[in-house]
Amino acid sequence: MQTGQWLDPRDGTRWFFDSGSLALDFGWTGAFGGSQTTERMHGPADLHAWLDERFEQLEPVADPRNLQDALLLREAIVRIAAAVADGAAIAAEDIDAVNLYAATPDVPPSLDGGRRQAGRSVIRIGQALSTIARDAVALFAEHAGDGRIHRCSADDCALLFYDDSRSANRRWCSMQRCGNRAKVRAHRARARA
Numbered sequence: 514m515q516t517g518q519w520l521d522p523r524d525g526t527r528w529f530f531d532s533g534s535l536a537l538d539f540g541w542t543g544a545f546g547g548s549q550t551t552e553r554m555h556g557p558a559d560l561h562a563w564l565d566e567r568f569e570q571l572e573p574v575a576d577p578r579n580l581q582d583a584l585l586l587r588e589a590i591v592r593i594a595a596a597v598a599d600g601a602a603i604a605a606e607d608i609d610a611v612n613l614y615a616a617t618p619d620v621p622p623s624l625d626g627g628r629r630q631a632g633r634s635v636i637r638i639g640q641a642l643s644t645i646a647r648d649a650v651a652l653f654a655e656h657a658g659d660g661r662i663h664r665c666s667a668d669d670c671a672l673l674f675y676d677d678s679r680s681a682n683r684r685w686c687s688m689q690r691c692g693n694r695a696k697v698r699a700h701r702a703r704a705r706a
């Protein structure tokens with residue numbers, strides 16, 4: 514599954530942010546990133562639309578209970594990611610929340626090209642949330658201690674991401690955004706000197 518999404522920060526300029534993982538992308542649908550991100554999940558329809566872009570044939574439509582579950586899972590993911598990035602202790606309640614959603618049935622894998630849609634007719638919201646929770650389990654289990662989950666190097670940027678680059682040298686949430694701003698600042702500093 515491709516990761517990344519367009520964000521609508523409070524300053525109004527849309528930009529594409531790839532957090533490097535499905536679980537962190539889901540985390541960044543909330544207003545956790547200072548001015549960098551805004552809340553996108555205002556109602557069940559917003560949740561449905563976000564999941565529908567990533568999982569085919571999502572039925573039935575998301576309801577308020579689904580949204581409540583999604584927000585609980587999302588906040589647990591964000592808090593764990595922040596603790597990992599900042600070297601803080603991870604709260605056991607957050608681990609429990611992620612494990613709870615990961616324990617329910619997820620979206621089963623399937624091969625294309627069969628004659629019927631065996632077992633893959635529709636995907637329920639709960640299955641999609643479980644797939645996100647399992648992605649979080651895999652991400653944190655494998656990378657909590659290796660420094661690949663970290664914050665953008667820009668001083669005024671709170672966004673964190675999973676660096677899946679081979680050389681583990683990703684510094685910016687986005688080159689177009691924080692990377693270029695840092696380059697411009699460095700250039701100006703050199704020009705003044």
Ligand SMILES: [Zn+2]
Pocket residue numbers: 665666667670671672685686687690691
């Ligand atoms: Zn940044």
